[in-house]
Amino acid sequence: MSIPFGHHQLHNRYCFEGELELVTPLRISSGRASDETDAPFMRLYDGTLYVPGSSLRGAVRSEIERILASLGHAVTGLRSCTLFEKGGGGDCAEKIREFRDSLKNEEKRKEEDKDKSDDQLIAEYVKKNLCDVCLLFGSASYASRLVFEDGVFVNGRGVENHTRIRDGVGIDRDTGAAKDGAKFDYEVIEPGEKGVCVKFRMVAENIGVNGMDKKLINLILAVLKEGLFLGGKRSGGMGKVKLRPKDGNYFNVTGFESPQTLWKALVDGRQLDNPIEWKEGL
Numbered sequence: 601m602s603i604p605f606g607h608h609q610l611h612n613r614y615c616f617e618g619e620l621e622l623v624t625p626l627r628i629s630s631g632r633a634s635d636e637t638d639a640p641f642m643r644l645y646d647g648t649l650y651v652p653g654s655s656l657r658g659a660v661r662s663e664i665e666r667i668l669a670s671l672g673h674a675v676t677g678l679r680s681c682t683l684f685e686k687g688g689g690g691d692c693a694e695k696i697r698e699f700r701d702s703l704k705n706e707e708k709r710k711e712e713d714k715d716k717s718d719d720q721l722i723a724e725y726v727k728k729n730l731c732d733v734c735l736l737f738g739s740a741s742y743a744s745r746l747v748f749e750d751g752v753f754v755n756g757r758g759v760e761n762h763t764r765i766r767d768g769v770g771i772d773r774d775t776g777a778a779k780d781g782a783k784f785d786y787e788v789i790e791p792g793e794k795g796v797c798v799k800f801r802m803v804a805e806n807i808g809v810n811g812m813d814k815k816l817i818n819l820i821l822a823v824l825k826e827g828l829f830l831g832g833k834r835s836g837g838m839g840k841v842k843l844r845p846k847d848g849n850y851f852n853v854t855g856f857e858s859p860q861t862l863w864k865a866l867v868d869g870r871q872l873d874n875p876i877e878w879k880e881g882l
C-alpha cells in the first residue's frame with residue numbers, strides 16, 4: 601500500500617530510542633548569561649541540563665546534506681536541494697514561495713483545478729517538487745515528518761559534576777575578530793571517564809517504508825553511530841556524540857506500521873507503540 605503524503609492522516613509511526621554518548625566536551629549555550637558564566641549550558645525551567653532536539657536536528661540535517669552533496673544524486677538516488685543551489689534552480693523553500701505567489705495570480709490560478717483549495721494545490725506541488733531531504737525534514741511552509749525530541753542526560757543530576765567553565769576569547773560583533781583583552785567564558789559538559797549519555801528519541805510519521813524516507817532514516821542512524829558534531833565550537837572538535845550500543849543494539853524501534861495495527865491496539869486497549877523490527881542498510 602502506498603503511504604499518502606502529508607499530515608492529515610496517520611499511517612505509521614516509528615520511534616527510535618537510544619543513548620548518545622559524549623566523545624568530546626559539549627557546548628550548547630542558552631544565550632543568556634548567568635552569575636557564573638557568560639554562556640551557561642541549556643537548562644529546563646527547573647535547572648535540568650538538556651540537549652534541545654532542534655540542535656540535534658540541525659546538526660543531523662546539515663551532515664546529511666553534506667554527505668549527499670559530495671556523493672551526488674547518481675550515487676545515492678536521493679535528492680537534496682542544496683545540490684542545485686549553485687545551478688540557479690533555487691532551493692525548495694524558494695520554490696514553494698514562488699508557487700504560493702503564482703496562486704494569487706488570477707490567470708495562473710484558472711489553469712489549476714478550480715475545485716481545489718490553495719492548501720491542496722500546495723500539498724500536491726510539494727509532493728511533486730520538493731527534494732527528499734525537505735520532504736522528510738520539512739521546509740518553510742511544509743512541516744516535518746521527523747521529530748527530534750529534547751534529550752535529558754541519562755544520569756540525571758549526576759551530570760552536574762561534569763560541567764566546567766572554560767575561558768574563551770571575546771568576539772567583536774562588528775568585525776567578527778577577537779577583541780583585545782575581552783574576557784568571555786562558557787559552560788561545557790565534559791565526557792569524563794565513565795561516559796556521559798543523553799537520551800535520544802527520534803519519531804518519524806507516515807514514512808514510505810521502502811522508499812527514500814527509509815533510506816534517509818538509515819543514513820541518519822549510520823551518521824549517529826559513526827559520530828556527529830553538535831553545538832558550539834565544532835570546528836575545534838567539540839561536541840562529538842555517538843550512539844552507544846547496549847547489549848549489541850544501538851537503538852530500539854517501537855510504533856505501529858499501519859492504521860490497522862493502530863486500530864487493533866486501540867480496540868484491544870493495548871499500548872499503541874509496540875516493538876518493530878527495523879531493517880538497516882542503505
Ligand SMILES: [Zn+2]
Nearest residue numbers: 681692731734
Ligand atoms: Zn529541499
